[in-house]
Amino acid sequence: MxxxxxxxxxxxxxxxxxxxxxxxxxxxxxxxxxxxxxxxxxxxxxxxxxxxxxxxxxxxxxxxxxxxxxxxxxxxxxxxxxxxxxxxxxxxxxxxxxxxxxxxxxxxxxxxxxxxxxxxxxxxxxxxxxxxxxPEQPAPLPRGPLSPRAVRAFLRAHPYADQLPALLAAVFAALAEDGSVVVVDDTTDRIAHWFAAVSYLLPRPLARTLSFATYLFRPARSRLHLIGTVPGARLDLGPDDEESYTVFDFAAGRFPEVVPTHHLVRLLTRIGVGSIRSVWSWTAEYTAGQERTVGDWHAPVAAAAAAGGIELTDPDVRAVLDWLPGADHLGPRRAAVAADIHHKHRDLDDHQVGVLSAAAAAGGDTALHQELEGKLHQSRIRAYVTGAENAPGPVPLTHPDERDRATALWQRMLGEATTSRQRVRLLLWAVGARLTPPPDLLARQSLDLARVLLGASDAGPGLRAEVGQLVHTLPEFRTKLAVAVQEVVDERGAQEQLFGQFPAELLNESDLGERPGLLEHYWLAQAERYPARTIDLLFRILDVRRQDTPDADLLRALWRQPSRTWTHQEATEIAVRLRPGEPVGEAVAEWFDRAVKQEIKDEESLDACLTLCHTLAEPNRFAWLTVVTQECVSRTASLDDALRTAKEAAGLAAVFDVPQVQAWAAPRALGEYRLPSALLRIPADPARLRGGIPEFRFRLADVYLRAVYLEASTVRDIDARLLSHVAGVVAVTDPRGLLPQAHRDLVVALRQHVADHWRSADLDRLAAVLRPYDAKRAARYEEIAEIRLGRVKKLGRRLTARRSTDRRRPDED
Incomplete structure (x- = not known):
């Protein structure tokens, strides 16, 4: 320590x-x-x-x-x-x-x-x-004579002991508001006893923060929480100090007229200094560790006091009930608190009893929970079904007599119901209470209610939530709702939008399994609400129709967006799921055509388009396409294959330099996204490349020339592939003046960088490649290499001579 x-x-x-x-x-x-x-x-x-x-x-x-x-x-x-x-x-x-x-x-x-x-x-x-x-004073520190017993005896003998609640309340306020309480008594020993009484009654975390002085001659010069002084001292408290200082003059019998006193203060002083330490030890089991104010401490102290047999007042009980629902930290002790309150306070209202019931359940006390729920049952029935504000929901009834009385009350109130919401609540209550009303009555009420609710546009969120609960908990109502939907469709024809309306939207496929006509309308509505399921729903509809391919009307009904186009991924999935080799019809061919030809915005969409083209290029699917679509798919697939299999860069560029490449989105995207990097991955024929670069499209030439320059200026080991590209670029010819100035500048920059920075051996290799078609530039690079090599040799001889000189002994100078 x-x-x-x-x-x-x-x-x-x-x-x-x-x-x-x-x-x-x-x-x-x-x-x-x-x-x-x-x-x-x-x-x-x-x-x-x-x-x-x-x-x-x-x-x-x-x-x-x-x-x-x-x-x-x-x-x-x-x-x-x-x-x-x-x-x-x-x-x-x-x-x-x-x-x-x-x-x-x-x-x-x-x-x-x-x-x-x-x-x-x-x-x-x-x-x-x-x-x-x-030396340091070792712990623990030796106590003085003050103790709870000594303070209790002091209070019993003091004529103004009844001021203790006001004094404690004032100290609570001083701690919260950074104020001060002044205590005047005949001796500082008496003052220390008052301070001890307050310290014992304060919660331990607050008592640790209490600052005090048992004697100051001029209290107005201090801002401690508790300040003691004796008669004859100079209080010097003016009108401006009244809000900051509260004075208790026990020597003269003068005290504040009004001190707001919290119910916790009354509880603590009622417990008394002599017993409070036990209560504080119990309270530790009820606190969450976040208590700060007097209000935070009231409920844990009251709960601990109740467990110790101390009588609580109504405000104490209300504090516990307000605190109990959020006291998750109590665990099983939560039920014990509920039992302490229930057994000693029988005049609680429904809400309060409900709080105790929930606490008993959360704490695992089943017997107490059932006892409290039984007490609530009668009042809850009428409150719930009549729509009383904050009325609790039904609870299962197990006792036969209670079930009979509840069923009779339910039937009577069903006849009195005047609104759809009341009828919904009555049905929910029957389910929650586990009643068994006559089946024909339940079926008739469910069908009547479904007819009234179907397509209702004025249903508020409360009714919608309750009907949703009813659909999931009462099979009879769910069945009758499907019957009501069938009646509307039979009367008005196709009504798939009905499944997007309240409450038909709550039905699912299992509810419509015996009504294939409704299923299709349901799936069309599902496709609009959940676009990710559209393809699966398409094939479900085809299966119900016993068809192999969709018609134009079905496609338009499922894909209702303005563009009426499949994404590349959707078209691929549909192509895979259609029966290969079977005809698909003009509508499907038209939709494939639009999917293949749609614009490509990035690499991800290009990958998706290539997957689609390769899928459609397979023999058992290629026949589905129109002639123009076949040509686009074939061109795209062949260009993609060329990118992966080409052996020489200039030849690969020539493959892309045809008008058909620009005609469709997919070939254009391949040329834009894939061709530049593909060119640099394979060797180039310098002779073809030097004359072909000016024929490149501007973007291709720009990306390619910058990539060559970047690699040539950053890679130290020049391989044959890179050497072939550099040779083709530095020897570029442009007799027709097709090369833009920006690209000429890149060529010049590459020529200069090679001359200034490449090693002599690499320059000699470059000259050897250039010599057959640019002898003059090859000779210049050879000359630069020879000059650079000579400089290197001279530098080497100098370094050798310097090292020799450094090795000589000092006496050899």
Whole structure:
């Protein structure tokens, strides 16, 4: 356990300052400047005027003692300040302050005691020491005489003990609002007892943050939470201080007229100081660790008190009931809290009983849950079916007598229902309560309700949600809803839009399995609501129709978007699922044509289009296409194959340099997205390439020339493939002036980079490739290589000579 740093502060001749006067006489080794500054600010002491010239041990003992405590982010500091009378120069006004400081939490390092329990502890020193160093005070700290029993005896004997609730309420407010409470009594020992009473009654986390001083001569100069003083001190509280300071003068019997007192304060003071420690130990089992305000603490304390047999008032019970639904941290204890409240408070309303019932269920107490639900049952029936606000739902009935009474009430209310929503709720209640009304009555009511609701445009969200629940929980209503839909379709013809309306949209395929005509309408509506299912629904419809291929009307009904076009992926899936070799009809051929020819925006859509073209190019599907579509598919597939199988770049470029490539989207996209990189992956014939580049389309030439330049300027090891491309570019010819200026600049830049940066050996290789058709440029590169090689040899001879010189001994110079 961590020890406490100690500090002595007084007016003395020997201390840390090196001169006489008020200073630190001695401190522990780890004390920081910040701690010294804090202690110096808290240690000031001014005695009452009548005791200012106290000089004898007896008179000094009558002087007020200030036990001061503060806690913050930098730790907890506690001081005991006593009046010392004269200093070494025989001047009055000296005092001695002994301080303790810990960087951690005070209670954790002090064995669990509260700071006020250090009142009159034997640990406090009152004399200086010769050394300037003090050892740390080990934990746990020795207690003083204060205890719950001693404080309880003090309160019983005090004439104003009835002010304790107001005092505690004022301290709660001071903690929440950063205010101060001033306590005046005849002695600081009595003040310490008041402070102890408050500390014991406060929740432990709040008690740890309570700052106090048992004596200050001028309380108005302090902003501690609790400030003690004695009669004759200078309160100096003006009108502007009334909001910040609340004064309890127990010596004169003067107290605040009104102090707002929370019900928790009344509960704590009713429990009393003598019993509160047990309640706090119980409360730890009910808290979530997030409690901060007096309202946060009320319910956990009340629940703990109820478990301990302490009587709760109505406000205490309401606090527990408001808190219980969200108290998930309680686990099984949640049911125990419900039992404590239920057994001692029988006059709760339905909502409150419902809270206890839910808590019992959450806590696993089935017997208590069933008992509470039975109590609620009668009132819940009428509230639910009449639409009372926030009415709870039905609960299963197992007792025969209860079921009979509930069924009779249900039938009577069914005859009284005036709205569709009331009838829906009655049917839901019958399901939830597990009633068994006459089957013919249930079927008749379900069909009548389905007819009224079908296509209703004024159904609000509440009714829609309840009908949805009814469809999923009452088979009779689901069956009669399908019957009502069939009646509408028979009367009005095709009505697939009906399945997108309320409540027919709640039906599914299993509900319509015996009505094939309805199934098709249902699937058409599903395709509009869930486009991802459209292809699967197409083949379901074909299967029901016993057809192999769709007609134009069916395709338009399923794909209703303005473009009326399959995506590449949809067309591929449809092609795969259609029976190969079987005719598909003009409508399908037309839709394949539009899918193949649609624009391609990126690499992903190009991949999808290529997959479609290769699928359609297969012999058992190729016959489905029109002549023009066949030509587009064949061209696209052959170009894609050429990209993967070509052996020479100039020849591959020539394959793409035909008008048909530009005629359709897929060949154009291959030329734009795939051709540039494909050219650079394979060797080039420089002789063909040098004359072919000016014939390239602008974008192809631009991408290709930049790619060649980038690789030639970044790759160190020049392979034969790259060498062939560089040779073709640096030797490019443009007799007709077709090459744009930007591309001429790229050619010139590549020529210059090769001349400036390529190694001599690579320049010689390039010259050898160029010589058959550009002898002049080949000779120039050979000349540059020879010059560069000569420079390298000269540099090598210089480096060799320098190393030889460096190896000579100093005496050889």
């Amino acid at each position: 961590t020890g406490f740093q100690q500090l002595y502060y007084t007016s003395c001749e020997h201390g840390l300052s090196g001169s006489s006067g008020f200073q630190f006489n001695a401190v522990s080794e780890q004390v920081t400047a910040g701690t010294r500054h804090r202690v110096e600010g808290l240690a000031g002491y001014e005695p009452p005027r009548a005791l200012a010239e106290s000089d004898t041990p007896e008179s000094l003992a009558r002087c007020p003692v200030n036990l001061c405590h503060t806690a913050g982010t930098t730790g907890a500091t506690t001081l005991c300040v006593r009046y010392a009378g004269r200093d070494s120069a025989r001047r009055f006004g000296n005092y001695f302050a002994h301080a303790l400081h810990t960087e951690g939490e005070f209670t954790a390092d002090s064995g669990g005691l509260l700071a006020i329990e250090l009142w009159d502890s034997p640990l406090w020193a009152a004399r200086t020491v010769d050394s300037t160093e003090l």
